[in-house]
Amino acid sequence: ALLGVVSVSVVMLTGAFNALVEVGTVSALTSTAYGRALLLKLGLVAALLALAAFNAWWLSPRVRRADSAEAARRLRLLLARSAWAEAGLGAAVLAAVAALVILVPGRNLDLARRGQQSDAVARTVYRNQAPASDLNVQLTVDPNRVGDNRYTVRLVPAAGGQVGEVLRVELRFDFLGAQIGQSTLDLKPLAGSVDTFTGEGPYLSEVGVWQVVGNIRRMQKDDANASFQVEVPDTSGVARVTLSNDPFAYPAKGVDANVALGVALLALGLLPLAWWRRLWTAAPHAGPVATALAVGLVIGGGALVFGVHAHAPASQKALVNPVPADEVSVKRGLALYQANCQVCHGATGHGDGPAAPTLPIRPFDLTVHVPLHPDWQLFAFISEGVGGAMPAWQDRLSEQQRWDLVNYLRTLVPNLSPPSTPPASPSATAVGSPLVSPTP
Numbered sequence: 001a002l003l004g005v006v007s008v009s010v011v012m013l014t015g016a017f018n019a020l021v022e023v024g025t026v027s028a029l030t031s032t033a034y035g036r037a038l039l040l041k042l043g044l045v046a047a048l049l050a051l052a053a054f055n056a057w058w059l060s061p062r063v064r065r066a067d068s069a070e071a072a073r074r075l076r077l078l079l080a081r082s083a084w085a086e087a088g089l090g091a092a093v094l095a096a097v098a099a100l101v102i103l104v105p106g107r108n109l110d111l112a113r114r115g116q117q118s119d120a121v122a123r124t125v126y127r128n129q130a131p132a133s134d135l136n137v138q139l140t141v142d143p144n145r146v147g148d149n150r151y152t153v154r155l156v157p158a159a160g161g162q163v164g165e166v167l168r169v170e171l172r173f174d175f176l177g178a179q180i181g182q183s184t185l186d187l188k189p190l191a192g193s194v195d196t197f198t199g200e201g202p203y204l205s206e207v208g209v210w211q212v213v214g215n216i217r218r219m220q221k222d223d224a225n226a227s228f229q230v231e232v233p234d235t236s237g238v239a240r241v242t243l244s245n246d247p248f249a250y251p252a253k254g255v256d257a258n259v260a261l262g263v264a265l266l267a268l269g270l271l272p273l274a275w276w277r278r279l280w281t282a283a284p285h286a287g288p289v290a291t292a293l294a295v296g297l298v299i300g301g302g303a304l305v306f307g308v309h310a311h312a313p314a315s316q317k318a319l320v321n322p323v324p325a326d327e328v329s330v331k332r333g334l335a336l337y338q339a340n341c342q343v344c345h346g347a348t349g350h351g352d353g354p355a356a357p358t359l360p361i362r363p364f365d366l367t368v369h370v371p372l373h374p375d376w377q378l379f380a381f382i383s384e385g386v387g388g389a390m391p392a393w394q395d396r397l398s399e400q401q402r403w404d405l406v407n408y409l410r411t412l413v414p415n416l417s418p419p420s421t422p423p424a425s426p427s428a429t430a431v432g433s434p435l436v437s438p439t440p
Contacts, residue, residue, distance in 0.1 A: 012295055105206070139152070163218075180206070207233065382402045
């Protein structure tokens with residue numbers, strides 16, 4: 001009995017914590033397919049536990065205390081049927097879980113909607129190219145958000161070559177943050193084109209980095225494969241500072257009130273373990289009540305410790321970029337970027353610099369992240385670093401140099417070739433005049 005209670009408690013604890021993370025808001029329980037599937041699963045689990053309790057605490061004791069062979073036979077038959085029903089409910093729970101795995105989490109859909117409704121959030125289209133045999137494969141993901149996206153692949157032959165007769169262009173999606181299974185999408189030729197292929201679908205279901213592999217099959221040629229790491233951003237809050245992509249890595253640099261309260265709740269939730277046997281023998285309902293209370297305290301404490309992010313100080317939000325984004329500033333920022341940032345973030349800002357594979361955390365794709373943040377926050381990232389993954393530069397670069405970098409980063413767009421000059425063609429702009437950031 002103790003093993004069963006512990007097992008069910010662990011399942012309830014992990015399931016409730018996962019629901020807090022994946023659903024996000026109460027409204028998402030009914031407004032998203034993921035939330036409705038979760039409610040169905042919870043209903044099935046409740047029915048399963050009720051039936052199991054009926055079998056264990058009411059039916060089984062009566063089978064053992066039956067006063068006649070006929071009564072015992074009838075009760076055993078009822079118990080067998082009830083056990084089959086319990087097994088059927090268990091299978092239905094597994095089916096609901098399988099549906100949850102392939103559905104976009106409600107939290108992510110809610111984040112995407114809020115991001116689309118925010119005037120401060122720019123488009124985060126992903127564009128990049130990668131070699132594949134005798135081709136250069138150009139991939140565009142628009143708008144590069146959780147949920148439905150349009151995927152466009154353009155095939156560019158190497159110098160002097162030809163694309164050839166394309167039989168199939170397939171994209172394969174793998175999420176690098178967790179094992180959620182691979183999905184594939186066959187692209188269709190764009191009308192009137194022999195080298196451009198497109199398709200749509202909800203294949204990016206999580207915020208984070210996805211490995212997207214384009215497989216090109218052509219007549220009388222070996223298959224060609226091009227690999228991309230597409231970062232899907234969290235567009236819900238452009239002013240939010242998160243210290244790590246992994247909530248369990250290190251949730252905060254300091255201990256604030258939320259973290260302290262969370263630790264206290266976790267400690268209270270673990271206390272009943274010290275009196276576990278005494279609680280279960282003290283009174284008929286003391287054990288179940290203590291278990292439910294402990295599970296609730298651990299869930300609440302874990303949510304406070306791991307689910308609450310630190311925000312930038314209010315003083316930072318008052319910062320205004322004092323350096324005009326003119327030709328001179330952007331050129332200085334380009335030189336600083338190439339000298340200090342390019343080795344990790346790459347020439348085009350896609351986070352694919354030569355040092356990137358050696359780092360414990362992949363550098364951010366700047367073409368995706370820069371449009372999501374105001375100038376003051378980019379300045380803070382450069383000055384103070386990001387959660388230990390990126391070092392602080394405030395002791396190595398002057399304040400003006402950091403603002404020059406911010407101005408250059410604003411000119412980064414998802415392009416398909418390394419920039420040798422600022423992408424906004426500053427040579428055609430008079431010195432001192434502002435540069436307008438191009439829309440990705």
